[in-house]
Amino acid sequence: MTVAGRLAEIADLGRDAGRGGYSRHLFDASDAPLRAWFRRSAQALDLTVEEDGDANLWAWWGPPGPAAVATGSHLDSVPGGGAHDGPLGIAAAFEAVAQLQAAGVVPARPVAVCAFAEEEGSRFGMPCLGTRLLTGAVDAASVLERTDAAGVTLAQAWAGSGRDTARVGPDPERIGRLAAFIELHVEQGRDLEDRGIPVCVASAIIPHGRWRLTITGEGNHAGTTAMDRRDDPVVALAGAVLAARDVARAGGSRATIGKVQVTPNGTNVIASRVDAWLDARADTEDRVRAQVEVTLERIRDAARAERCTLAVHEESFSPRVDFDAALTERIAAALQPEFGAVPAIPTGAGHDAGILAAVVPTAMIFVRNPTGVSHAPAEGARDEDCEAGARALAAALRDLAGRA
């Protein structure tokens, strides 16, 4: 088979007709068919599939642990996301195992292919949900109380999917089985395209946080309320968007407001409330904090100017992650025969690898993205680069786990 052929098997699942691309979220209609595809792919390679208590899937080549090498990514997407962010790392992992099996490789240590739950955090607002729960990076009880846009709690959704909420939480025994984790992922920028190479390794994930801004004004009639009698949170939002952009530009960081909910959202109604999410990233944690502090001060001023109130809630904060240097160098060396000296580049995107790096030596492999676009339908990777990614991952796994 090929990586492209494997991705083609799930090409119809979770398509988003309105936004384009894919909307695949935890326990939605696409979730079970995607998990079924994972199980079929594993069974075709004689891998043994388990689901842990945090809804993450594990397909084992050889008996589970100890000193295992795990690889994988996630099957969920942002709303209207591309086909490769997540699934490429899983399809390439299965393809790499298939190539190693075809080459007669017998693993000296167990190899696991993983699919982690809700990496994008699109439904319950917490990215890397599955790996954060698994590693104990978050408190399971409070996470289970989170709600989606429809007001459904994670606990309700979990039970509704037939899973046991009592099993949710850290699983140190499972983590203890792992000697290394490698995540292969489509690049979310144009660095490889600009360099003219198909794959590379990652050096670090820059720090990243999400803040929910709730701006409350006074709902009123759009036709009868004089301009100077309005407490309009949409006007305050405009100030917030410009503040985030200006502070990030001036500070060399990145800030985005990409999600906005207006209440009541009627054409002839001055809004009573706006919820907006601020995503901020910079090369150091102090810099993220400092930039967000300045931004929030400016947003508070913008709200006050419209006689609106501002409430700020930090939804997540992901510290800087430096990937394991020894593991990364070893993978780069394994790639050398086919790909030459590959660079190690930092990324502004969060990944399950960033969570697992806290508990197990972890590295990443990136695959070239010709447009550099990600989290959008235009995201992609050429078929031949996807195959190159699978060969690179196979080379790394053979080096780490193989015995000819």
Add this chain to the structure above:
Amino acid sequence: MTVAGRLAEIADLGRDAGRGGYSRHLFDASDAPLRAWFRRSAQALDLTVEEDGDANLWAWWGPPGPAAVATGSHLDSVPGGGAHDGPLGIAAAFEAVAQLQAAGVVPARPVAVCAFAEEEGSRFGMPCLGTRLLTGAVDAASVLERTDAAGVTLAQAWAGSGRDTARVGPDPERIGRLAAFIELHVEQGRDLEDRGIPVCVASAIIPHGRWRLTITGEGNHAGTTAMDRRDDPVVALAGAVLAARDVARAGGSRATIGKVQVTPNGTNVIASRVDAWLDARADTEDRVRAQVEVTLERIRDAARAERCTLAVHEESFSPRVDFDAALTERIAAALQPEFGAVPAIPTGAGHDAGILAAVVPTAMIFVRNPTGVSHAPAEGARDEDCEAGARALAAALRDLAGRA
């Protein structure tokens, strides 16, 4: 009974737990129970109920037409609207008929109580849908192709409600029955509160238009896309909101962006598209057009600055309506004995009365709103002012249609 008692009968229908207040839209779950309430209220007064081909309800006291006096309003609301905008005019109409019947009045000409469909236009984007169709102010075939937020066409929703789309359109015979139309409505401002009087008549509706703005940029990853490589339509939206506010402030007009849809609306995604609705009003049509032209030019600049494109679609334009002077004076005279000399005030809000004024002598009665808030849960009228409204409407109907 009382007006407050009549409104209490529908107080539980169409409540919006999320936004507060009411969300009652065409053919939603509240629609049939609201229509059933209308029929029960009419039957209790021995009125004969008909539904016309445009989903408007008519309850006749005496045989339908000719030279009838009609009164009524609408049962639908904006998203998260108040309890009085619309239903007050219908509850007061039933109460006025009840008072006239109790006083032994026999109408010399027929009286009709009306409930017009989808006055707010919240579901299909066209305010005064029922009266625009009834009077032929819009083309039925093109209106039936309009879609709601879920992509359902009006034709599909119409047929799904069990109604016949072939009957949709102008009904000149029905309009020909009418000699006068009076709409009683809660005031959508604080004029009566400031003057210290419970009711007044209306002089005019100022012109009003709605434009849909579609700003298209490029979706991308919030973490990996440098600030200077973004084509972010949310940033362009911020410019649009401020442009609308600034132009309206400077020009003495009113402009509102109260409805916004961001695509794909993910926290870690630079948006690919924003749809926003501009509501603009001023005292003359030329002034609305001129203000909107300047606003759109500034919005186009804001979009261009972010390398986004702007598409503008005029969803509706409602010209200035001057209510029938003779009818308005006659109603004011009928109110004089109880209420003294009531003023005639203009309003920035659209109404079915504004549509019907093109084809039949039309007037309005406003009821005091202590907060001045409208299109929001805080909208309201005191119970005693609602009763005063019913007595005022009864006085007007007795003068226009009564015979002791």
